[in-house]
Amino acid sequence: MENLTKYSHNPIGMASAFSLVIKAMLGEVDKQKLHSLLKKCSKIIRKGAAYAYWYFVKEYPQYFTGTRNLSIQKQIRILKEGLDIYPEDPLLYSELGEKYFNLKDFNKVKEICNQALKCSFKAPEVLKRITGLYKKAGYPSLAKKTIELWIQKYPNHYLSYYEMAKLLPPGPKKDLYFRLALIGLENPTSAKAIEHKYEIMNYYGFEKEAWKVLNQGVADNGATPLYVLLVEELIKKGEYQKALAIMQKISTISRKLSPDNKFLRARIYLKLKSYKKAFEDLKDCYQRLNGRKRMESFIYIGVCLENLGYLKKAENFYRYTLGVYKNKGEPYGSIASYYQRRGKYTLALEYLKKAPRNSPFYPKILALISLNYALLGREEKAVEYISLALDQGFKDLVWLKEQYGYSKAYQLAGFRMKIRLLEE
Incomplete structure (x- = not known):
């Protein structure tokens, strides 16, 4: 381990530090000794080590056992260890903010995001995460200030203009920021950029043009989220058989449908009055859904039971749903x-x-x-x-x-x- 001190601003030392931190987390290296040594190393080595703490939290979920809150607390400790070695890492701060948000400690989220913004280097992705955290935690004015910083640092990045438009109420300013976002979305290639262009075109009422953007995006990109968006739009148009055919493509691409996509297919089956198939999908996915989709899945199960003739079970399920929500x-x-x-x-x-x-x-x-x-x-x-x-x-x-x-x-x-x- 002492060999690390031989490196000054050498990327090899950075990679070695990363590797040693992972080994320490796995119990293969003395963690306390390594931590003390790393604090004496050069900035680039400490940066590589800090990244390893973030990576371990993201890629080794099997080491964070216990209840949900206990698991999150363990992850918080690891991230704080990384920040102790390199307190200039906004990526670690933004990840730490996510953990506190999951614990619903919104004051701590605000504190962590404020610290992240004091770091000297802030990549667009970090600014995006901090913006999202401020919004979710109920600090829209701080989210707005972060986007303003984002625009100042990266004026050619369309996403900052898009996020500002999403934050603003309908009106001239919202229109302006959506127009600025569209300039950067002339030829979108990523699935997310295509989704954003589609959304903005619809916002302006250019439905035919938006439909072309989505279909061209599906043809060029072929990403599952774009197929899912296409299915949602086909459902709105009442084209349920076409939507079901696209779901088959999603199933082929993904090999196994996610709970969210099984829920989506169940919605199509309900529209087609295929209640047995809808019930099978809902039964398989409802416990793994979150938020509004979970509530809706409960209601849809009641609809299936009712239409399959199980009236008492349907009534009980509706009552149960009312009790929960x-x-x-x-x-x-x-x-x-x-x-x-x-x-x-x-x-x-x-x-x-x-x-x-x-x-x-x-x-x-x-x-x-x-x-x-x-x-x-x-x-x-x-x-x-x-x-x-x-x-x-x-x-x-x-x-x-x-x-x-x-x-x-x-x-x-x-x-x-x-x-x-x-x-x-």
């Missing part, structure tokens, strides 16, 4: 829709009126209330609630037409007049 609007809508389809309109209304009003789904809750009042023959209430839904931004006419009771509601003159505002 009682602060979300969708579970109230799903169990109410179940009772609505069973002719229990009063019971459906009871659930709908308990839905949280701050949910983004609430305009749809109001629309469902309107349908149930229509089914009960109470036209005045039906018109009142569809008006409230429209006032709160309800626009999804395609979804509304799929709901049980829509045709009955549409027979009501007042309801029909309100809906025609959406049809125009």
Whole structure:
């Protein structure tokens, strides 16, 4: 180990330091002695050693056993050891910030990101991660300042302009930054750049041009994320058989579908009313999904059970979903829709009126209330609630037409007049 001190600013010493740190982590070299030695070495050697700490955290997950929080705490200790050797490494800071975010310690995330920005060299990728951490941890103003620094240091990097546009509300400034991003996206080659150009073109309302960008990107790049985006768009267009054919391509490319992609295929099967196939995909993936997709998978399992004739199991699953996600609007809508389809309109209304009003789904809750009042023959209430839904931004006419009771509601003159505002 002492041979490291012979190197001054030699990349060979940097590589040796990296190798020795990995060996120390695996118990093949005395870790404490190595740490003490590395602190006396030149900057380039310490930099190589610090990178090894980051690499070990990323590539050796088997050494971080225990509960989730315990595993993260172990990773934090390793990253801090790396920073003790080389405190000028923004990559280590950004990784450390991710770990604290996973522990929901947002004040610590802010502190770590602030330290990362004090480092002398900050690559675009690091600035991107710090921007993302500030945004996720609830510090949009700090995210904005980081992007401004990013633009200043790398003015030809399209992604900084894109991130600034995403951070801004609709308006002239957002338009300006999206236009600046488009300049750098004239000939995108990476899957992510193609996705971004597609998104910006849609933002400006150039749907045909955006569709061409996506299809050309799939043809030229062939990356799985682009195929997935293509499937999402085909679902929106109602071209479910085409979407299913693309899913087969994804399955061939990936050999095995990820939980997210199985969930995507299940959505297509639901649209095609292939409930048994949808149920098989959902049963296989729902426990491995996160966030909104996990909640939606619960609801879709209920839909499958209901349509396969297992009504009591479906009802119980809807109830279970509501218990798990009682602060979300969708579970109230799903169990109410179940009772609505069973002719229990009063019971459906009871659930709908308990839905949280701050949910983004609430305009749809109001629309469902309107349908149930229509089914009960109470036209005045039906018109009142569809008006409230429209006032709160309800626009999804395609979804509304799929709901049980829509045709009955549409027979009501007042309801029909309100809906025609959406049809125009």
